[in-house]
Amino acid sequence: MNFKLVAASSVAALSFTSASFAADAIVAAEPEPMEYVRVCDAFGAGFFYIPGSETCLKIGGYVRFQVNFGRDASNGGVASRASTSDWDVFTRGQLDIDARSDSELGTLRGFIGLQGNADNNGSRGVNIDQAFIEVGGLKVGYFFNWWDDKLSGENDMVANGQTTFNAIRYTYTAGDFYAGVAVDELEGAAYTNGNVVKSLNNVGIEAIVGAAFGPVKINLLGGYDTDQENGAVRGIAMAELGPGTLGLAAIYASGQNAYYDASEWTVAAEYALKVTDKFTVTPGFQYFWTIDQNGRGDFAGSRDAWGAGVTLDYQLATNLSTKIFVQYRDEDQRNESWNGFLRLQRAF
Template sequence: MNIKSLLLGSAAALAVVSGAQAADAIVAAEPEPVEYVRVCDAYGTGYFYIPGTETCLKIEGYIRFQVDVGPDQSGHNGGSGLIGTSDWDAFTRGQVQFTAKSDTEYGPLTGVIVLQANADDAENQNTKLDSAYIDIAGFRAGLFYSWWDDGLSGETDVLASHETLHNSIRYQYESGDFYAGISVDELEDGAFKDGENPNNVGVALGLGGKAGAFTYQVIGGYDTDNEEGAIRAMGTVAIGPGTLGLAAVWASGTNSYYDQSEWTVAAEYAIQATDKLKITPGAQWFGNYMEDESSNDFSSDDAWKVGLTVDYQITDNFYAKASVQYLDGDNIDDVTSGYFRLQRAF
């Protein structure tokens, strides 16, 4: 028996033992159809269709590294909530925003979720919901920043209370470069008087727009629990190599919309030195600065602040910012503070 006969006989025997038949040939399964991500250009750049739906999604965010300099900085901004005794502190932040849009008979239906994580060090970290809201036909409901969060472009001005993120219901009418609206805000973490609970309700009105090189905004807020309110006007205009910004605020008393002083005026001039470099000096005066704890109202002291902020675009989506501020006033110690920041946006 030669080798060829042996191999053929072995193959035949194996086929009989396994019960294989000529009709039992292995057939490969049909591949599943693949739906590739499609670009959605109806709402601007960066949107794509969620596969299998007509909803468009955009994912964006930034990574920030920052070093703060000033009194009692250790642990202050990194998310731990602690105030230390160091004169500097470094922290890192990561933020991501998801924006979903789809067409309806009422216009675009928008949903936004913003997640933010801060790390002062390996152990002292926090993650929070920075915004989450639904928006349709001018109505917005959820957790979002109020008009009071808007400010001038530099870092010198203090034009709102410490917290401008609220659970709110808002209607905003828009036509071209003009908008006007009303908002009802829950003010749980705002200013409140001794003996009362921080569970305020506020009503805010706002209007603003743009006319050529001029932008403007006028807003007001009334804190129903404190029975006090504030009004703010702000505007910018392009002049020469930069943009002049002016703002003024008046408050009837300490409230959750403005609690820094009874009145204040601020000014800055943002100089666009080059395509990548912006230099912004600023100044602000505070009349009847901060709260007098004995009277639950503003003090009779005045204060002033000056500062300089420098923004530089290193390359596309990569920025550096440095800021230094000086604050002085009646019956308070002068304070110099600032920070250096690197930020990569995507």
């Protein structure tokens, strides 16, 4: 075989193969631009846009360390505690996820609150604190009702028992005026005398109206328990007065109901004195008329009660606060008692 002919043929074949590979060469794709998280200021501080959407998200919550204490002032017994100890420590973690966006119906909101408590008695676990959908003035889901909006201090009982229900609520707002109505599922609700109602038709109705008049804010709230055929009415007034805020509240209850039944009548007052930008002292007082109920859930007897306490709030640093609360309570024909707590909380 002619060596030159073989060499020429090989060169031609290699040239053809190289040309074919050159024609089929793979070109690397251009990297897609990275989408950075954008701040969303449409719904307040802390929100950011979820990448690739027009939904704004805010993640917050707190970690709380608290020491509860309480003893009977007369004989050293434990006040309102099943434990034989006069103090108890627990830690709480709260995680709140708040998603909002604009829609044809108004602001569309979805909220999830997760809460877990831990103590040395084996009580641990994470539960739904709140979970609801809100659009415009409509709110549906599991959330705190209006009876949970109490005075700012810790020593009032203008709400008692459970204040979260699965509910449907609508609120109308016009400037400084608002009015709302809600329907609550009350199945399994606990009452002051220890009864737990499991009626298949236990439904509650709430209605509220409120307004602001300069430094004064007032609201009137009513709740009716259809199963117990009883209800309660509450009025609250808050006023900026001097270096602090004065709070007044009054409640009437017709009998055992899921909203308020700690007494037939009660009045409460507090004054949140802002000593400095970081330190607030809130003394409070409350009186209860007719605190006992008979077997039918009607208020009976002549026993009254009163309580007084003070709450100290101090901002140790940004997002780090402490709270100290002490309360004394005196019931007719019963021993006096006191209780309180010491709390350290880191919010984020």
